[in-house]
Amino acid sequence: MWRRYGDAAYTLVTLAIFGFETLALGALSLSFLLGKWAGVTSTPIEGVLLATVVSAASALAMVGLYLLSYQFVSKLRDRRHAGQLDTWTERWIGLALADDSAESIAGSPRSRRLPRAAVHAVLSLLEAVKGEEGDRLKAVLARHGVDRWLLRHVASGHLTARLDAIESLGKARLPQSLDSLLVLLEHPKPVVRRMAVRAAAGTVAIMPPEPGPDGPGGKFIQALKTADLKAGVVQESLLLLETKAGAVLRDLLADPDLPDSLLWVVLETVGRLGLADMAEDISRYAKHEDPELRAATFRALHRLGTVPDHLQRTLLAALNDEVDFVRIQAAHAAAFLPAEVALPALEPRLGDDSWWARRAAAASLARLGDDGVSTVKRAAQTHPDQAAREMAVQILLEANLLDPATARLAKGVA
Amino acid sequence: MWRTPLTIYQYLLLIYFSGLNILYGLFCCVGLRAIVVIFAREFSQGTLRDLLERDVYKPVSILVPAYNEEVSIVASVRSLLALQFPEFEVIVVSDGSTDDTLGQLYDAFALAEQPLATRQDLPTATVNRTYRSLSHPNLVVVDKENGGKADSLNAGLNLARYPLFAGVDADSLLDGEAILRATRLFVEDETLIAVGGTIRPLNGAVVKDGRVTEVAMPKKWLERFQILEYAHAFFTGRAGWSHFKSLLIISGAFGLFRRTAVLEAGGFLVGTVSEDMELVVRLHKHFVRKGQPYNIRFTPDPICWSEVPSDLGTLRRQRNRWHRGLWETLWTHKDMLFNPRYGRLGMVAVPYFWFFEALAPLVEVSGYILVVLGMLFGFISPRFAVLFVLLAVLYGMLLSQMAAGIETFLSTRYPRLRDRMLLFLAAFLEFLGYRQFLAFERSVATVQAPFKKGKWGKMNRTGISGTNSRTPPPDAERNLPPDDRASDHKSPAGV
Numbered sequence: 091m092w093r094r095y096g097d098a099a100y101t102l103v104t105l106a107i108f109g110f111e112t113l114a115l116g117a118l119s120l121s122f123l124l125g126k127w128a129g130v131t132s133t134p135i136e137g138v139l140l141a142t143v144v145s146a147a148s149a150l151a152m153v154g155l156y157l158l159s160y161q162f163v164s165k166l167r168d169r170r171h172a173g174q175l176d177t178w179t180e181r182w183i184g185l186a187l188a189d190d191s192a193e194s195i196a197g198s199p200r201s202r203r204l205p206r207a208a209v210h211a212v213l214s215l216l217e218a219v220k221g222e223e224g225d226r227l228k229a230v231l232a233r234h235g236v237d238r239w240l241l242r243h244v245a246s247g248h249l250t251a252r253l254d255a256i257e258s259l260g261k262a263r264l265p266q267s268l269d270s271l272l273v274l275l276e277h278p279k280p281v282v283r284r285m286a287v288r289a290a291a292g293t294v295a296i297m298p299p300e301p302g303p304d305g306p307g308g309k310f311i312q313a314l315k316t317a318d319l320k321a322g323v324v325q326e327s328l329l330l331l332e333t334k335a336g337a338v339l340r341d342l343l344a345d346p347d348l349p350d351s352l353l354w355v356v357l358e359t360v361g362r363l364g365l366a367d368m369a370e371d372i373s374r375y376a377k378h379e380d381p382e383l384r385a386a387t388f389r390a391l392h393r394l395g396t397v398p399d400h401l402q403r404t405l406l407a408a409l410n411d412e413v414d415f416v417r418i419q420a421a422h423a424a425a426f427l428p429a430e431v432a433l434p435a436l437e438p439r440l441g442d443d444s445w446w447a448r449r450a451a452a453a454s455l456a457r458l459g460d461d462g463v464s465t466v467k468r469a470a471q472t473h474p475d476q477a478a479r480e481m482a483v484q485i486l487l488e489a490n491l492l493d494p495a496t497a498r499l500a501k502g503v504a
Numbered sequence: 505m506w507r508t509p510l511t512i513y514q515y516l517l518l519i520y521f522s523g524l525n526i527l528y529g530l531f532c533c534v535g536l537r538a539i540v541v542i543f544a545r546e547f548s549q550g551t552l553r554d555l556l557e558r559d560v561y562k563p564v565s566i567l568v569p570a571y572n573e574e575v576s577i578v579a580s581v582r583s584l585l586a587l588q589f590p591e592f593e594v595i596v597v598s599d600g601s602t603d604d605t606l607g608q609l610y611d612a613f614a615l616a617e618q619p620l621a622t623r624q625d626l627p628t629a630t631v632n633r634t635y636r637s638l639s640h641p642n643l644v645v646v647d648k649e650n651g652g653k654a655d656s657l658n659a660g661l662n663l664a665r666y667p668l669f670a671g672v673d674a675d676s677l678l679d680g681e682a683i684l685r686a687t688r689l690f691v692e693d694e695t696l697i698a699v700g701g702t703i704r705p706l707n708g709a710v711v712k713d714g715r716v717t718e719v720a721m722p723k724k725w726l727e728r729f730q731i732l733e734y735a736h737a738f739f740t741g742r743a744g745w746s747h748f749k750s751l752l753i754i755s756g757a758f759g760l761f762r763r764t765a766v767l768e769a770g771g772f773l774v775g776t777v778s779e780d781m782e783l784v785v786r787l788h789k790h791f792v793r794k795g796q797p798y799n800i801r802f803t804p805d806p807i808c809w810s811e812v813p814s815d816l817g818t819l820r821r822q823r824n825r826w827h828r829g830l831w832e833t834l835w836t837h838k839d840m841l842f843n844p845r846y847g848r849l850g851m852v853a854v855p856y857f858w859f860f861e862a863l864a865p866l867v868e869v870s871g872y873i874l875v876v877l878g879m880l881f882g883f884i885s886p887r888f889a890v891l892f893v894l895l896a897v898l899y900g901m902l903l904s905q906m907a908a909g910i911e912t913f914l915s916t917r918y919p920r921l922r923d924r925m926l927l928f929l930a931a932f933l934e935f936l937g938y939r940q941f942l943a944f945e946r947s948v949a950t951v952q953a954p955f956k957k958g959k960w961g962k963m964n965r966t967g968i969s970g971t972n973s974r975t976p977p978p979d980a981e982r983n984l985p986p987d988d989r990a991s992d993h994k995s996p997a998g999v
């Protein structure tokens with residue numbers, strides 16, 4: 091979307107212009123003030139004004155020249171880069187699929203630095219290629235010192251270089267970069283922390299599991315607990331753990347001192363990843379005093395498509411919870427209760443005060459087989475509450491269980 | 505006797521001029537750093553794809569208020585339905601259209617009447633019928649009595665199913681990834697309640713299958729001037745204010761909001777011509793008063809393409825309306841001015857909008873008059889006057905170029921070197937009448953503001969053609985709105 095070269099120089103140009111013009115305008119205003127109300131016709135003020143005009147014209151010329159040059163150079167460079175990228179991608183694919191060792195195929199001296207297009211091409215491939223093929227490509231990166239170069243830039247004081255390096259490491263997923271990335275979770279700049287945690291999660295995802303606090307998962311958890319990250323970012327990183335997520339989530343749940351904010355993220359992630367074998371682990375939070383956590387538990391169970399037997403009574407009670415969003419999530423999860431338990435509990439919820447709870451109840455009923463659909467159809471015709479009738483019609487329409495003409499009739503009846 | 509007050513006024517003008525240009529310069533630097541340096545690196549294509557694959561998104565309801573949009577509605581809805589996003593619904597609200605807007609939609613998307621269970625979160629004009637598309641089940645069309653754009657948005661909000669909603673103008677096109685890029689910010693930041701994207705002029709662009717496939721410089725200078733204005737407004741102004749957590753405008757052409765936050769604040773205000781800015785200011789006010797942490801951001805990447813006026817009459821009416829809208833909003837929320845309770849909003853952002861936006865045209869016009877009078881009566885030397893005007897022009901050009909420079913880093917920039925030269929020339933030419941014309945119209949709007957509250961104005965539109973917006977359909981300008989309520993919904997391009 092954005093070209094990432096020449097921007098730092100342009101930032102410097104604009105900063106220089108801004109600083110210089112601020113001084114020029116300040117000098118102009120000051121000279122006017124010091125003119126002791128002599129008016130703008132006084133010669134010294136005109137002198138300052140002329141100098142300001144000249145400085146503004148110079149600045150304009152500088153910006154104009156920069157932009158014209160940039161447009162020209164970037165056009166050439168983009169074209170050349172695209173060509174090189176294609177060539178290098180082909181070479182790397184050949185290397186990844188070859189049986190020979192990386193050393194013999196790379197065919198370049200150990201110390202030679204890879205061209206930018208070559209690095210871009212291999213990093214893009216590494217996003218998709220895993221396993222042995224990926225290891226071959228990583229070996230080439232190491233052979234040419236790209237990994238060391240990236241790790242050096244990750245520690246760089248220059249923000250753009252650091253961000254570019256973090257992104258590259260996120261693509262490369264080099265195990266040797268994990269510690270450097272986790273250190274960045276304490277960085278004062280939020281953008282660095284966000285990018286680092288995503289890159290670290292991707293790296294943990296491809297590392298062999300190693301139990302204990304010194305394993306990749308353990309280190310990741312420790313860093314996550316102390317990092318100042320928003321819940322959404324933590325959730326993203328947990329989802330990026332892929333197959334390693336289950337173990338990390340279990341370790342997090344095992345911590346009795348886990349802050350509620352992190353617990354909420356864990357519950358959400360379990361549901362999003364569909365880790366059905368963790369339904370038991372999360373079910374104990376269905377009675378948590380915090381309604382956000384209760385709702386998150388039911389939402390997760392709904393996503394997992396299962397409700398442990400021992401949780402039935404809690405779930406039925408939650409359908410009458412005083413907090414509306416808990417009732418809504420409980421109504422969704424109730425679709426996975428046995429029909430004979432769910433039907434009598436959900437039907438009254440069709441008349442819930444909350445529009446969303448009515449909707450969730452109707453949707454769940456419609457998923458409970460023929461009896462559920464019959465209940466919704468009956469509600470569409472005869473429920474004493476007009477809002478409940480309308481919602482029942484709506485759900486039937488969405489599930490293609492009612493044709494629009496009948497729906498209009500039903501609405502007329504309502 | 506008159507020399508002293510005139511000299512004082514000159515001094516004030518100079519301070520005003522210096523302050524304004526320094527602020528613009530600051531925003532340019534901040535905008536550049538925030539946009540190009542940080543944002544461009546954090547949200548790479550790979551990151552977005554990774555997150556999308558793992559279902560890290562929040563579903564969105566896209567609300568499209570439409571009033572007599574038969575020219576562009578089908579192309580616009582088609583482009584929305586083609587968005588790369590896993591879960592969204594499009595709700596088109598025909599606001600008592602008197603042309604063939606509904607008919608066009610009916611034919612193009614196989615609409616079938618369906619009664620929908622509507623929440624009555626917000627009061628609106630009567631909803632006559634609701635339709636769902638048989639070909640696109642995520643398309644809902646609402647036919648309601650005329651009540652204005654805000655009323656249409658409120659009607660759409662009553663139907664919206666998802667936690668986020670986007671207000672999109674019916675004559676606008678969104679980039680394929682626009683919603684994805686904007687929504688991910690909500691996933692990441694739970695305190696975020698609204699995000700505004702970048703609006704870029706569609707004029708001159710090549711559109712295929714509802715997508716902008718190529719940008720090119722429009723033929724008319726009037727349109728070229730507006731390219732500079734939009735670059736300035738979005739890439740520097742809004743980026744700057746957003747960086748300082750004081751963003752007061754999210755364009756009505758494309759903004760994404762957390763539904764519950766907007767409902768809590770009371771929805772869109774009916775009866776104003778700047779419902780977009782008014783809502784954002786009200787959201788700030790609501791959450792500050794509530795003492796709840798919140799965030800409202802501008803983000804450069806979700807790009808919305810929108811047609812800008814190509815004739816003077818439409819431009820004049822549009823800017824008149826924008827400026828009246830600005831005054832309406834500022835006046836409605838005048839209690840925020842210099843009110844320390846609202847922090848930097850009350851002490852910096854709102855005063856800025858009062859003094860450097862709302863009053864700016866009056867100051868500018870009075871400056872022109874003063875220079876002429878000063879030269880006539882001899883209290884300003886002609887040399888000084890020429891130098892000062894030259895300085896103003898140079899600063900204007902400099903700021904325009906610095907803002908347009910940010911666009912150079914975009915992959916969808918104006919591709920040819922010639923375009924860049926034309927933009928450079930446009931930055932100069934706009935001072936030869938265009939700027940003065942707008943300043944005058946905005947001054948008129950300032951005077952009209954108390955008397956024309958809530959009045960829109962007739963807009964001429966060439967329409968988004970299915971293949972190329974450079975070649976408008978021959979019947980594009982028929983069936984214009986019969987009253988003076990326009991369907992042009994973009995918000996002020998001013999900083």
